[in-house]
Amino acid sequence: MAEKEIPLTAVKVDALVVMKIIKHSSQAFPTTATGSIVGMDVDGDLEITNSFPFPVVEMPAESHFDNTAPNPAAAAPRAKANVAYQTEMIRMLREVNVDANNVGWYTSANMGNFFNMNVIENQFFYQKEMNERTVAVVHDVSRSAQGSVSLRAFRLSSKFMAAFKENKFTSEELQKSNLRHQDIFVELPVEIHNSHLINSFIHQLQCPNQSSPTDLPPSLAALEKGPFVKENVLAPNYDNLSLSIDPFLEKNCDLLLDSIETHHTETNNFQYYQRSLAREQSKITAWQAKRKAENASRATLKQPLLPEDEWQRLFKLPQEPSRLETMLNTRQVEQYSRQVDSFVSATTSKMFAVKGNLLPGETAK
Amino acid sequence: MTESDSFLHLARPLGPVAVGSAPTTAPLNVVIHPQALFSILDHSLRRNADQERVIGTLLGIRSEDGTEVEIRTTFAVGHTETTDQVEVDMEYQKQMLALHLKANPKEVLVGWYATSSELNTFSALIQNFYSGQGDGTFPHPAVHLTVSTEPGKDVETRAYISAPVGVTAERAADSAAFIPVPYEIRYGETEKSGLESIAAARDAESRAATIFTDIEALERAVEEVLGMIDRVSRYVESVIDEEAPASTALGQFLLNALALAPKVEPADIERDFNNHIQDILVVSYLANTIRTQMELSNRLATAQLTLGGESGNAESGQRGGQRGGKGGRGGQQRTQDRSGEEARA
Numbered sequence: 001m002a003e004k005e006i007p008l009t010a011v012k013v014d015a016l017v018v019m020k021i022i023k024h025s026s027q028a029f030p031t032t033a034t035g036s037i038v039g040m041d042v043d044g045d046l047e048i049t050n051s052f053p054f055p056v057v058e059m060p061a062e063s064h065f066d067n068t069a070p071n072p073a074a075a076a077p078r079a080k081a082n083v084a085y086q087t088e089m090i091r092m093l094r095e096v097n098v099d100a101n102n103v104g105w106y107t108s109a110n111m112g113n114f115f116n117m118n119v120i121e122n123q124f125f126y127q128k129e130m131n132e133r134t135v136a137v138v139h140d141v142s143r144s145a146q147g148s149v150s151l152r153a154f155r156l157s158s159k160f161m162a163a164f165k166e167n168k169f170t171s172e173e174l175q176k177s178n179l180r181h182q183d184i185f186v187e188l189p190v191e192i193h194n195s196h197l198i199n200s201f202i203h204q205l206q207c208p209n210q211s212s213p214t215d216l217p218p219s220l221a222a223l224e225k226g227p228f229v230k231e232n233v234l235a236p237n238y239d240n241l242s243l244s245i246d247p248f249l250e251k252n253c254d255l256l257l258d259s260i261e262t263h264h265t266e267t268n269n270f271q272y273y274q275r276s277l278a279r280e281q282s283k284i285t286a287w288q289a290k291r292k293a294e295n296a297s298r299a300t301l302k303q304p305l306l307p308e309d310e311w312q313r314l315f316k317l318p319q320e321p322s323r324l325e326t327m328l329n330t331r332q333v334e335q336y337s338r339q340v341d342s343f344v345s346a347t348t349s350k351m352f353a354v355k356g357n358l359l360p361g362e363t364a365k
Numbered sequence: 366m367t368e369s370d371s372f373l374h375l376a377r378p379l380g381p382v383a384v385g386s387a388p389t390t391a392p393l394n395v396v397i398h399p400q401a402l403f404s405i406l407d408h409s410l411r412r413n414a415d416q417e418r419v420i421g422t423l424l425g426i427r428s429e430d431g432t433e434v435e436i437r438t439t440f441a442v443g444h445t446e447t448t449d450q451v452e453v454d455m456e457y458q459k460q461m462l463a464l465h466l467k468a469n470p471k472e473v474l475v476g477w478y479a480t481s482s483e484l485n486t487f488s489a490l491i492q493n494f495y496s497g498q499g500d501g502t503f504p505h506p507a508v509h510l511t512v513s514t515e516p517g518k519d520v521e522t523r524a525y526i527s528a529p530v531g532v533t534a535e536r537a538a539d540s541a542a543f544i545p546v547p548y549e550i551r552y553g554e555t556e557k558s559g560l561e562s563i564a565a566a567r568d569a570e571s572r573a574a575t576i577f578t579d580i581e582a583l584e585r586a587v588e589e590v591l592g593m594i595d596r597v598s599r600y601v602e603s604v605i606d607e608e609a610p611a612s613t614a615l616g617q618f619l620l621n622a623l624a625l626a627p628k629v630e631p632a633d634i635e636r637d638f639n640n641h642i643q644d645i646l647v648v649s650y651l652a653n654t655i656r657t658q659m660e661l662s663n664r665l666a667t668a669q670l671t672l673g674g675e676s677g678n679a680e681s682g683q684r685g686g687q688r689g690g691k692g693g694r695g696g697q698q699r700t701q702d703r704s705g706e707e708a709r710a
Binding site (some may be wrong): 012014015016018019020022023025028033049050052054055056085088089095096097098113141144145146148149150151152171180181189190191192193194195196197198199200201202204209215241243246247252253256259263267272284296325327329330332334337340341342343344345346347348349350351353354355358359 | 564
């Protein structure tokens with residue numbers, strides 16, 4: 001593959017795919033919905049032109065990490081049955097001239113809680129088994145409900161891929177590779193792209209044919225029932241302007257609390273490991289000292305010396321817990337705090353606007 | 366976009382079909398989800414160069430009494446059409462249907478679409494296949510959706526159901542009377558934001574748009590509102606200057622809108638405002654503090670320290686910091702609850 005040298009730089013999502021993903025994820029909400037995306041890779045721009053959902057199948061947890069809640073849908077992309085489903089579906093799609101290359105998968109998320117093992121394992125599976133140039137598209141349902149659609153594309157960095165392949169997440173390895181939580185995912189900019197037909201259709205959807213100037217409504221009732229007072233106008237979406245602060249903050253606080261909890265458990269694990277390591281090490285030194293003393297006395301008695309490296313068989317050093325979970329958790333917290341930041345920036349301006357509007361005297365001063 | 370055509374539905378005697386095998390022709394309402402239309406349009410773009418129109422299957426949900434059909438998903442079906450015969454890839458349609466049902470067990474076959482407004486003999490043939498017994502939608506009528514995709518013209522959508530027609534059974538097999546039915550395009554709250562982003566790309570030369578951040582979206586919305594206020598005030602001014610015809614209804618409407626402004630005590634506003642702004646800022650501050658703390662803890666754990674003792678110390682100190690953070694959080698939640706109560710009161 002000659003074009004392999006050009007790294008993926010951007011993701012172009014077709015309007016059709018945007019709608020399909022939104023539909024699937026909001027239908028499945030609040031459980032996770034996953035599906036496959038197909039498209040083409042044009043000089044580093046990944047064009048996503050179609051998608052289809054994965055069937056939800058019950059599957060045994062094959063993950064080699066402990067899943068707190070085994071969610072069949074979240075793990076679906078790497079289930080064997082779904083790989084078969086995907087190849088079958090792509091074969092079918094090829095017959096009707098759809099770009100029949102698998103370019104990744106999509107998943108739905110709730111309040112940005114998508115930095116977890118499932119996503120990593122899925123994406124790892126895709127980048128390793130299927131095709132190196134694949135992306136994970138994440139659609140955040142609850143963020144989209146607030147006004148602006150939230151669609152993001154991620155890949156695993158090559159550094160992380162290498163580390164994950166060998167499961168090297170001990171402190172030493174991390175020190176060596178200098179892998180940090182920022183280096184797990186590479187985010188790609190997402191662009192929405194319309195076909196000509198969809199473009200013209202949207203134009204049409206927007207303005208009902210207005211050939212003649214409309215007459216003035218005869219009464220209030222007529223005005224309210226008229227063709228222009230329709231709920232479903234597209235472009236100005238005033239959900240952005242709503243001032244509901246508390247639910248969002250509350251939810252974010254909960255999520256942050258959970259993250260702190262996880263972090264706490266992880267540090268505890270690590271401390272436990274360090275304590276037991278220290279204990280084992282002191283035992284070993286004690287044993288070594290004893291053996292040395294014994295050997296010294298044996299030497300004076302001219303007896304054959306006992307081997308001094310037997311401790312390797314006698315004592316087992318505890319396994320260092322993987323730091324991956326902590327790293328992921330940190331990345332997740334970073335995502336939450338970014339989310340809060342962006343929410344705060346919008347909300348404070350809204351609040352000052354409301355205040356200025358309700359207290360006109362204040363602003364004049 | 367609701368079609369302004371009105372419909373009059375007349376019951377009429379049915380053709381000579383065996384009793385009990387004819388689908389009902391009761392009127393029904395068709396609801397189309399935008400993604401179904403989008404995929405029809407997409408399919409029409411991907412047709413073979415020599416094909417006039419393409420067809421596909423409509424999947425969706427039928428209400429219990431059968432008077433409303435929601436079209437949710439579509440998939441393309443290959444077919445070839447010559448002057449005297451039509452061939453639809455039935456095997457493909459069956460397999461694809463099975464695949465779709467696996468992922469979407471709730472959706473059922475409701476009909477088919479074609480990408481030209483023309484209704485011909487072949488349409489009738491295909492329609493009879495889709496509404497037939499066995500694989501078809503029987504006993505419910507199959508919905509036929511035509512979406513014209515001629516360049517340079519409006520995208521015209523029409524929905525039909527069919528009734529059997531013809532004097533003999535053989536004639537009835539390849540003919541059908543298409544009855545237009547009303548339809549509407551409906552989308553939900555979550556789809557709205559998606560459509561908005563798609564709509565944002567409609568005026569761009571490249572037909573592409575990036576996804577907005579929160580603050581950008583807010584800016585746009587505010588600009589839209591300002592534009593509308595401008596328009597309204599221009600209209601009102603021109604009415605005052607007696608340039609535009611006045612309308613009592615419009616005046617009443619505007620007055621009603623103005624009356625929506627709440628009347629509240631400045632002190633109350635001040636208090637609520639301060640409470641909320643503090644909430645927001647504290648949460649933001651805490652979130653960032655937690656982030657920094659965790660990052661610090663991770664760095665310390667993996668930094669080039671000598672070994673055991675030091676790193677252990679660093680971590681326990683770290684944990685203390687976290688506890689402090691947690692206490693702060695608890696306090697925060699209390700303030701938040703309180704402000705919630707205030708808001709309710």
